[in-house]
Amino acid sequence: MFRTAELGRKVSKEEFERQAPDLRIELVDLQQALRQADFPVILVFAGVDGAGKSESMNLLNEWLDPRWILTRAYGPASDEERERPEYWRFWRDLPPKGRIGQFLSCWYSRPFMDLVNGAIDVATFDEYMARVITFEKTLADDGALILKFWMHLSKNAQKKRLKALEKDPNQSWRVTKQDWRHWEMYDSFMFAAEHLIARTSVADARWSIVEGEDHPYRSLTVLYTLRDALKHHLDRRRTLARADLPPAILGGGGGGVATAAPPVTDGLPTVLDALDMSATLSKGDYRKDLARQQGRVAVLQRKARARGISTVLVFEGWDAAGKGGSIRRLTRALDARQVTVIPVAAPTDEEQAQHYLWRFWRQLGRAGRVLVYDRSWYGRVLVERVEGFAADTEWRRAYAEIRDFEDQLVQHGIVLCKFWLHITKDEQLDRFRRREEIPYKRWKLTDEDWRNRENWHAYTLAVNEMVERTSTHFAPWTLVEANDKRHARVKVVRTVADALEAALADGAGKT
Amino acid sequence: MFRTAELGRKVSKEEFERQAPDLRIELVDLQQALRQADFPVILVFAGVDGAGKSESMNLLNEWLDPRWILTRAYGPASDEERERPEYWRFWRDLPPKGRIGQFLSCWYSRPFMDLVNGAIDVATFDEYMARVITFEKTLADDGALILKFWMHLSKNAQKKRLKALEKDPNQSWRVTKQDWRHWEMYDSFMFAAEHLIARTSVADARWSIVEGEDHPYRSLTVLYTLRDALKHHLDRRRTLARADLPPAILGGGGGGVATAAPPVTDGLPTVLDALDMSATLSKGDYRKDLARQQGRVAVLQRKARARGISTVLVFEGWDAAGKGGSIRRLTRALDARQVTVIPVAAPTDEEQAQHYLWRFWRQLGRAGRVLVYDRSWYGRVLVERVEGFAADTEWRRAYAEIRDFEDQLVQHGIVLCKFWLHITKDEQLDRFRRREEIPYKRWKLTDEDWRNRENWHAYTLAVNEMVERTSTHFAPWTLVEANDKRHARVKVVRTVADALEAALADGAGKT
CATH class of the missing domain: 3.40.50.300 (P-loop containing nucleotide triphosphate hydrolases)
Incomplete structure (x- = not known):
């Protein structure tokens, strides 16, 4: 699954600088259009450590107007969070209509790490993923645009990246023992990642796998994906709002159970x-x-x-x-x-x-x-x-x-x-x-x-x-x-x- | 200060039952009127253990429509609360306009117990009370009706009450070792209480001292106090809204600092x-x-x-x-x-x-x-x-x-x-x-x-x-x-x- 994300694709710095100004204007304009729209944007960043998850989130915050972006990462649950169902913390962080919420790992993180560490088996993992799918479907059915980015690095590339960070005195704090432990578990990481992506790449909430080695390449990939998806979604919602189309097209349905109304009519008892x-x-x-x-x-x-x-x-x-x-x-x-x-x-x-x-x-x-x-x-x-x-x-x-x-x-x-x-x-x-x-x-x-x-x-x-x-x-x-x-x-x-x-x-x- | 609250005032059960129906209708009507009003009601209950604090709160919840009442008591702060200034937890519980919030001890509790236990001296306590006064003034200036009830029992009455509760198999759980420890500290309790009440009984947030021994008497006292204050406040706010009176009457002012506008005019530098x-x-x-x-x-x-x-x-x-x-x-x-x-x-x-x-x-x-x-x-x-x-x-x-x-x-x-x-x-x-x-x-x-x-x-x-x-x-x-x-x-x-x-x-x- 990740072979196409290990092709060593690069974009030169000059090329990036050439494309950046126009792309930025487009994104700022789209963000302005979004502010009037009737849906939120939910961005999920996950993947290999060092593949540019936080960098991408920072970049979006820098390029777009940060006042309309919510950025969230999750550490251990607070006691107030533990006293409620697990998803309470995610629900309370959801962006309202017109805004972008960007999430780091979020609802994927705990089950994923549990699977990698062998704390749960695949069947249990799949149950958790069923919850994720329902959650994302619930939001997508309501109009949310959901984009999920899986930032990938090959095993070698990750090693190189961690070493490079360690050498840079301004960045070395970012590399922890845990990162190296994760690197040693690279293969089980990849097994779990492949399973996760296959399982949760569904209709309205697909994963985009991003080759994370080259900074300009991965940034442009994320930004163009966001631009195109946002543009398309704005158009689609506008069309739907105008056209008064048959409701089936809006997606949804009975949520897995037969959608037909039950045969209760005047004569029959309820x-x-x-x-x-x-x-x-x-x-x-x-x-x-x-x-x-x-x-x-x-x-x-x-x-x-x-x-x-x-x-x-x-x-x-x-x-x-x-x-x-x-x-x-x-x-x-x-x-x-x-x-x-x-x-x-x-x-x-x-x-x-x-x-x-x-x-x-x-x-x-x-x-x-x-x-x-x-x-x-x-x-x-x-x-x-x-x-x-x-x-x-x-x-x-x-x-x-x-x-x-x-x-x-x-x-x-x-x-x-x-x-x-x-x-x-x-x-x-x-x-x-x-x-x-x-x-x-x-x-x-x-x-x-x-x-x-x-x-x-x-x-x-x-x-x-x-x-x-x-x-x-x-x-x-x-x-x-x-x-x-x-x-x-x-x-x-x-x-x-x-x-x-x-x-x-x-x-x-x-x- | 508490001598007038140790007079052994009583109301017979029959008398209570006679007055209850009309009073209840009045209160329900007032609550309905409040729902359309532009201010919240904040009730604070504090005082001696066993003097009927929780009972009064329960009674209000029973007599009035509980859907428009917020009831709050405070245990140890959660970690999310500890990560913010102390008053964050009180601010987030404030009732919106049109509703009643009833609070048990709340912002008085921690400084009061610290003073009783000797953890802080009177000067420090007064600093905390200055914060309380400012907080209540801030809300009152904004229109809130604030009523504070200090439920009192004499030392003997408290002993009798705790013993009676202990004997009742349905109530005995309510008496803890802490209650008896507090009873032994009755005198320092009273010293602290007197100081607290004197210090924080200010213009728009006065304490009512309620003799707590007799259930019907204390209930009627609380209920009539609420009725009269609410009626008066509704009238006053209505008059103010209609009359377009000079703003000074609305209270407020520069908050302790001279209210005059500074002498900055066209000519002078800013x-x-x-x-x-x-x-x-x-x-x-x-x-x-x-x-x-x-x-x-x-x-x-x-x-x-x-x-x-x-x-x-x-x-x-x-x-x-x-x-x-x-x-x-x-x-x-x-x-x-x-x-x-x-x-x-x-x-x-x-x-x-x-x-x-x-x-x-x-x-x-x-x-x-x-x-x-x-x-x-x-x-x-x-x-x-x-x-x-x-x-x-x-x-x-x-x-x-x-x-x-x-x-x-x-x-x-x-x-x-x-x-x-x-x-x-x-x-x-x-x-x-x-x-x-x-x-x-x-x-x-x-x-x-x-x-x-x-x-x-x-x-x-x-x-x-x-x-x-x-x-x-x-x-x-x-x-x-x-x-x-x-x-x-x-x-x-x-x-x-x-x-x-x-x-x-x-x-x-x-x-």
């Missing part, structure tokens, strides 16, 4: 029809049961806190289904200092400039905390789908994106519960009417609630498909029969207690 | 007039000097990085004075992975919902990094003053706020350099004309630049006052004669190198 809506609880039983379950949650969450186990709770449901009331019954059992309730409102402009999952990643809390979502990322496949705020391809691919997001939460040891609070259409009408009558509840009822009600059927289909596609073994939906508030509240609190209990029995968390 | 604008550097000297200074910066920043010393560089100056060019000459010498260049653009809506310094606090980077500001917090006393975007009181008090902010940076060991790049009015005109001619520079010149030029004199006065009020011994301004770009660039890079060198010689940073 998961919601299967619920026993007659479930009730007497006042006396309610008091007793609720107190018991709240007590369980209080004790279990204290234990979870001590073990560093975080909890994420998602509440979705019809308007007036009692989400707020259930959340309050739950938080009452918890220490306010450990809980954050997040109402999903309109995204801020910082959030708008990122992938729609970005805001949820950034909200993930430190170890041992409870995060309660009053509506959540499922808005993408509910309100955004039904109201047409998201394009067909966008909400369709969201199922896979959400599954992956939740998989990362659960793999990190986070206790995740998802509730759909279900009421019948008649019950909703009753509740709306009662809200109109009680002065201090009137603010809760908006015109939008009445409008949403008109789309009851469309929402039912969306809920059905949401449950079908995102109720996984690691993150199942709990459907709550909520015509009876007492029954619903106890079921919610009990479900959380059960989930915490299971996680603690599992021995999750810090030990 | 600091800028004192610059020798004839300073130049030949092309040959420039190449040599620049390379030498860049080399120094490169080596010194590597050392600073290793020692965890961060650098913050502020660039201000006339349009076309060469800020971008100087920044690029500087960043060229640095490793792109350690540098972030921040262009000051319009604040995002998240930033708009906070104090204007909030965005700069949140941007502070991890240890050893370089942060370069292309325009900065000085916008408050430059463009916002001259264009009238900030009220008189707002930009006048900004001098003190900025001094305090920079003091915190420097005290944390951050190397701070501030540059004003000065060119003459004629030179600016030349540069504007040249920009119009060069195609790839044309985007840099906007109508705003021409408009700013018309306010040259007003800006000169603003710059003069800015230098007078914010050029401190710990954070002096460097005025750069920039008619000659070569001279300016070398001076900038050399100043940074000198500052790094001095900091390293000082033995700053991790050792």
Whole structure:
């Protein structure tokens, strides 16, 4: 794979100086155009030590306007990073639309070094790469331009380079013992690199292998690749924006699962029809049961806190289904200092400039905390789908994106519960009417609630498909029969207690 | 001071239940009104262990809508927090406008415990309290409603309370050995508490001492205090917004320094007039000097990085004075992975919902990094003053706020350099004309630049006052004669190198 990158290709210094001025102007112009565009650029630099990774990043910072470039390299995770899923640190560094983010090794680094050192086998490595692929696909589907540069040196060239650096008094600090250790492992490095590149060079996130020996040659290669890709991507996005093309062309789809809509039509029952809506609880039983379950949650969450186990709770449901009331019954059992309730409102402009999952990643809390979502990322496949705020391809691919997001939460040891609070259409009408009558509840009822009600059927289909596609073994939906508030509240609190209990029995968390 | 809080005041459970429903509706309504208001509410709970601090916070979370309440308690600082000035963790937790943030002990906790334990003396404690006062004043001046509750128990009552908790199997976990140790230190606790309250009970951030023994009494006290203060503050802000009152009423002023504008008028020279604008550097000297200074910066920043010393560089100056060019000459010498260049653009809506310094606090980077500001917090006393975007009181008090902010940076060991790049009015005109001619520079010149030029004199006065009020011994301004770009660039890079060198010689940073 690397033979074409060991051809000894060179560009003379004069030739470089001849081409540089025009190329630079082109790049600066493109960067200006990018600032108005609706996508970010993500550049990944990886490869052999001494092949010019940092030099290339420095060069871009020098040639382009550094104010619109984010440069990131990753050392050992901080404690705040270790308390969240691994990708949290990458999500929080993503450039917003209109900017360039350049990353050194980043999400490739840890699995790659583990493979080289023999700490993991190829199968495990491939699992990590599956995560990388999903991550990059998620960003590319959203419009990001992703360019990955693998900077290569032959074994001899690397040796020469390290020796040359060592001799230069201004550069010798850059060569560490680790570099020489890596050099001795050159062959296993190359085996791993080849595997990595083959595995992760996919449609919208291909690797470019760059021969790294000659400075002018490798710089021009990186710069021309960026120029051409950026130019092309700007054109493509502009065309798409203008042409109103069939959504399939925008890429995406169901994310690996069949893209066809499930055959739910007017006549056929949905998961919601299967619920026993007659479930009730007497006042006396309610008091007793609720107190018991709240007590369980209080004790279990204290234990979870001590073990560093975080909890994420998602509440979705019809308007007036009692989400707020259930959340309050739950938080009452918890220490306010450990809980954050997040109402999903309109995204801020910082959030708008990122992938729609970005805001949820950034909200993930430190170890041992409870995060309660009053509506959540499922808005993408509910309100955004039904109201047409998201394009067909966008909400369709969201199922896979959400599954992956939740998989990362659960793999990190986070206790995740998802509730759909279900009421019948008649019950909703009753509740709306009662809200109109009680002065201090009137603010809760908006015109939008009445409008949403008109789309009851469309929402039912969306809920059905949401449950079908995102109720996984690691993150199942709990459907709550909520015509009876007492029954619903106890079921919610009990479900959380059960989930915490299971996680603690599992021995999750810090030990 | 606490004698009035040991009167054994009680409210019966029945009386509490009688008053609760109406009070709750009032509070919920006020919270709704707050959501539309232009200020946040900051509640601080501190006091004797067992006097109901957490219980009060939980109660508020239960009674009000928890979605608009942020609750924060502070354990030991995380490594990401330790790498920034101490107040970074508080700034990042501040509630935006329209929300309530409730804080446990927070900025009082560390100095208070240090004083109780004898780790610091009263004079040092007072220094820390001066910081607290400035912090709270900064927020209050910006409109925040700050309420601080000191929950009190007599020595006997505390003993009774701890014993009662120990006996209750559901609560006994809450009593730790530390609580009993604190109880034994009750008297020095009280001495410190009295001093703290006396010292920090200032105009817009007074302490309320709450007798904490009786649960219903203390709850009603907290809730009524919040209700009255919130109602009053909402009215007051509304009146202010309507009445267009003389700015003095809005509070603020020069922050401890005389508020009168300095006697700079048309005839009198400003600091800028004192610059020798004839300073130049030949092309040959420039190449040599620049390379030498860049080399120094490169080596010194590597050392600073290793020692965890961060650098913050502020660039201000006339349009076309060469800020971008100087920044690029500087960043060229640095490793792109350690540098972030921040262009000051319009604040995002998240930033708009906070104090204007909030965005700069949140941007502070991890240890050893370089942060370069292309325009900065000085916008408050430059463009916002001259264009009238900030009220008189707002930009006048900004001098003190900025001094305090920079003091915190420097005290944390951050190397701070501030540059004003000065060119003459004629030179600016030349540069504007040249920009119009060069195609790839044309985007840099906007109508705003021409408009700013018309306010040259007003800006000169603003710059003069800015230098007078914010050029401190710990954070002096460097005025750069920039008619000659070569001279300016070398001076900038050399100043940074000198500052790094001095900091390293000082033995700053991790050792």
